[in-house]
Structures are given as structure tokens and as C-alpha cells.
Amino acid sequence: MRLHSLSLIDFPLIHQAFRLAFSDYLHAGQPQTDERAVAPGADAQLRAPAAPMQHGGQLFFVHLHGLHCDEAGPIGYCVATGVTPDARRQGLLQAMAAAVSRRLASRGIQRQQLEVISDNAAAMAAYLKLGFRPRRRLDCYRIEHALAVDAAPGWRCEAADRSQWPRWPLHSEPAVPNSRDSLERARPPLLLMTAKQNGDLLGYALYSAAGDVAELAVAPPHRRRGVARSLLAAVQRDTAAPALAISNLDADDEAGAGLLRSCGARLWLSQWEMRRP
Known part of the structure; x- marks a missing residue:
């Protein structure tokens, strides 16, 4: 086994390895650029982590690591780790975890964080063995049908310049991919x-052109009036995406989950946020 920087490997080979590694769980399309595969929570000095290769040139393990900062300081964030099916149970995860820990420690970073798909018992067991512990469950939803809304709700939903993003206080700590520094990046x-209604801002949604809703907020006096549903419907119309995705909702956020269920959202994936030490 040899370790290489991903910056030295052609992106199609990396993408192929990821598709194989996550074929048990996800069917993901190819990102638009290699930057998009690494951007959430990453910083420039950690965007080319090590990756093992087979002697024949086939990439069978990829690991993308970034740097995130919270109130306690910097933390190493595992953006994604994947082992192709035919290379599992050979100690690759342990070897890579040790290499990453040494690299982070050389920069004075001891804490690490990642997410594990909740029904991936083998990965959960491996990370528990490496000293990671679950912090909370994060749920991912999809809305796959057109949302019906009141034709005259009393407010107007319209696209605005992203520089006007209000950044209202959030109900709970966002997951690293949904943190505001990641969304800025x-x-x-x-x-x-x-x-808006009579010039007053009632709520907002921050989203991608692919229909990924990264942040949805409604001012407390205007909740339970249909504002959030109107915003989601407006995002649907603006993106024409086949589905809206709302990812990494804290499982303890009963209000958020209730809103999504009332919109007919389907819970399609749960994952555990884990941290070490």
C-alpha cells in the first residue's frame, strides 16, 4: 500500500473510487468540480490528504479531511472516507486514521469529528474502536412532490442577493457541512x-441550484403560518430540481422535523455525528 496526495491523482479515478466505496448506501452523481467534493468545512492546507493506491494503479481508499473551527478552537473534520468493497477488512481505516492523527497533531490539532451513516454498523464499530464517540443523530429529508401553497398568503417570496443573508440565530448547532463558514465557502x-410582508422580513431560505436547502428560518412571531412552506415551494419553482434535500437536521429538533413531515418530506438517511476525543 502506498499513500499519495489526492492532488496527484486524476479526478475521474477519485470519483470512481468514491462511487464504489459508497455504492452500498448512496447513488450520487459526479460533482461539478473536484473542489466541490472537498469544499465543505475544508481549508486549503488540508485539501489534499493522503490516499492509498494498489500497486496496479487502482485507487481503493480515499480520505478527504478538512479543518473546522468551533467555540473550542480548530478541529479536524473528516469530509468523507471510503473503502471499495473488495479492499475492506484489511486495516486500511486504522492505518489512515493514524496517518491523519499524526498530520493533525503536527499542527496542534487533537480533536476530530465525522459523520457515520446510522445503519453502517461496521463503520460505527470501527470508529468506536478508534476512540470516536456519538454526539447526536442528524437526519436527512427529501421532498419529492410539488408543494401546494395558498395563492395569496399575505407575503411575497422572492430571490434576493446572497449578501443580504440575515444569519438569524439557529435552533441548534449546525453540522459542519451546514456551518456558516462552510456555507460561505x-x-x-x-x-x-x-x-416579506409590507417590507418586513418574515423568513428566508439559503439553497443551492440543485435544490439543497442549507438553511431555513422563520421569525418567531410568524411561525406556524405557512411561511416556511411558501419558501420551500418558492425554492422548488426557482430551481426546478426533481427533489428538495434538507440535510443534517438535529434529531432533537422536533419543530423542524414536524414542519418537514407536514410538507410530506421523506426521511431517507440518518447519520451519527461522532467526535474524538
Whole structure:
């Protein structure tokens, strides 16, 4: 086994390895650029982590690591780790974890964080063995049908310049991919939809052109009036995406989950946020 920087490997080979590694769980399309595969939570000095290769030139393990900062300081964030099916149970995860830990420690970073798909028992067991512990469950939803809304709700939803993003206080700590520094770094830049009534801002949605809703907020006095549903419907119309995706909702956010269920959203994936130490 040899370790290589991903910057030295052609992106189609990396993409092929990821598709094989996650074929058990996800069917993901190819990102628009290699930057988009690494951007959430990553910083430039950690965007080319090591990757093992077979002697024949086939990439069978890829690991993307970034740097995130929270209130306690910097933390190493595992954006994605994948082992192709025919190379599992050979100790590759342990070897890579040790290499990443040494690299982070050389920069004075001891804490690490990642997410594991909840029904991936083998990965969960492996990370528990490496000293990671679950912090909370994060749920991912999809809305796959057109949302019906009141034709005259009393407010107007319209696209706004992203520089006007209000950044209202959030119900809970966002997952790293949904943290505001990660969303600022998103490429292409995210879009902003606002709901206003008589010039007052009632709520907003931050989203991608592919229909990924990264942040949805409604001012407390205007909740339970249909504002959030109107915003989601407006995002649907603006993107024409086949589905809206709302990812990494804290499982303890009962209000958020209730809203999504009322919109007919389907829970399609749950994952555990894990941290070490």
C-alpha cells in the first residue's frame, strides 16, 4: 500500500473510487468540480490528504479531511472516507486514521469529528474502536412532490442577493457541512430566497441550484403560518430540481422535523455525528 496526495491523482479515478466505496448506501452523481467534493468545512492546507493506491494503479481508499473551527478552537473534520468493497477488512481505516492523527497533531490539532451513516454498523464499530464517540443523530429529508401553497398568503417570496443573508440565530448547532463558514465557502455560491410582508422580513431560505436547502428560518412571531412552506415551494419553482434535500437536521429538533413531515418530506438517511476525543 502506498499513500499519495489526492492532488496527484486524476479526478475521474477519485470519483470512481468514491462511487464504489459508497455504492452500498448512496447513488450520487459526479460533482461539478473536484473542489466541490472537498469544499465543505475544508481549508486549503488540508485539501489534499493522503490516499492509498494498489500497486496496479487502482485507487481503493480515499480520505478527504478538512479543518473546522468551533467555540473550542480548530478541529479536524473528516469530509468523507471510503473503502471499495473488495479492499475492506484489511486495516486500511486504522492505518489512515493514524496517518491523519499524526498530520493533525503536527499542527496542534487533537480533536476530530465525522459523520457515520446510522445503519453502517461496521463503520460505527470501527470508529468506536478508534476512540470516536456519538454526539447526536442528524437526519436527512427529501421532498419529492410539488408543494401546494395558498395563492395569496399575505407575503411575497422572492430571490434576493446572497449578501443580504440575515444569519438569524439557529435552533441548534449546525453540522459542519451546514456551518456558516462552510456555507460561505460553497461553490458555486448559494442562493437566497426571502419572504416579506409590507417590507418586513418574515423568513428566508439559503439553497443551492440543485435544490439543497442549507438553511431555513422563520421569525418567531410568524411561525406556524405557512411561511416556511411558501419558501420551500418558492425554492422548488426557482430551481426546478426533481427533489428538495434538507440535510443534517438535529434529531432533537422536533419543530423542524414536524414542519418537514407536514410538507410530506421523506426521511431517507440518518447519520451519527461522532467526535474524538
